[in-house]
Amino acid sequence: MNVVKELGDDDGGVAHGALLARLCDAVAGKDTEVMANVREQVLRDMGPDQLVDAVGVSAMFHMMNRVANATGTPLDPIMLKAGPAIAASIGADTFFSADDTPG
């Protein structure tokens, strides 16, 4: 879960995982130079289709995260048992939204 919790060289067992994690941070940020550098690396190492689709997935989660955080969306029953362990492993138990996400 390190690749989710912090940036580094660890792919977390996922092809190009570390690069995709950096892409997520660049999409969320406002630094156009950082975004350009990551974009070029994804193009070089993965290809144009993967760049478009990966940016699309990350952008889609920006929508979902706003919907969930803004409406107090509660955890689904399927997550109630596994949720605490997963949250702790990626550091999500420290999020503001952890206090206000009914479980």
Add this chain to the structure above:
Amino acid sequence: MYTSKLPIRQEIQDTHAAAAAHWASPGTWWSADQRAAIVDEVRKAWDAEPLPPWQTPSSTPGLVDPHHRLPIAAIDVIWRLTNHVTTLTKKWYESYVPSQLSPQQYVEIVGVVAQVTLTDRFADALELERVQLPEARPGEPSREQPADAEVVAHWVPTAPIVDGSWNPATPSDVPNVRKALSLVAAERIMQWVLIDAHYVQGGALADDFGSNHWSLERAQIELLGTRTSAVNECFY
């Protein structure tokens, strides 16, 4: 739509165009002009010099036109949703709803802000021109109310949904994020049109972790979602 050398899939082109037309149409509680103003305000907020989360644009000299088409409370909510998604709390929500915005108005704002954020983060990341809105369509908000909406487990009221695409055996038991905008059905529907074009279609979520989607492996898709959610501090 987008002009680029990049291979932007038709589903993405079509759904972003559909979203723009949706924003420029009369909504459920806001007019087309007001919805276009919501889009403008999301972009203004994102492109502005950052404010700390506790500082509202309406309390910052020069940021809000006194003759704005939207109420001040709506503008402050839009900026907070756009730039400070990690800081949203129930107490913050209750400082606006219902005293300054109705739950229905708030949910519609959330839907539009979230959709614009999707298209703009996509465009900015790929150096594309952001989606332009067509001319606002005339007409009145529909004021359509779902039956049986009430506060159950979300902060906002929600309505029961029957959707067998998640699990045909239990069509009333859908993920809570699917219900989040159910108070304003048009926004819930647009949200899911966009999801299906970018992520994994609803019915395939739980049972195909070994499959590829579009050009990505499922594991890559879930990593992108988890890392983005971590950056946005989304516990759900």
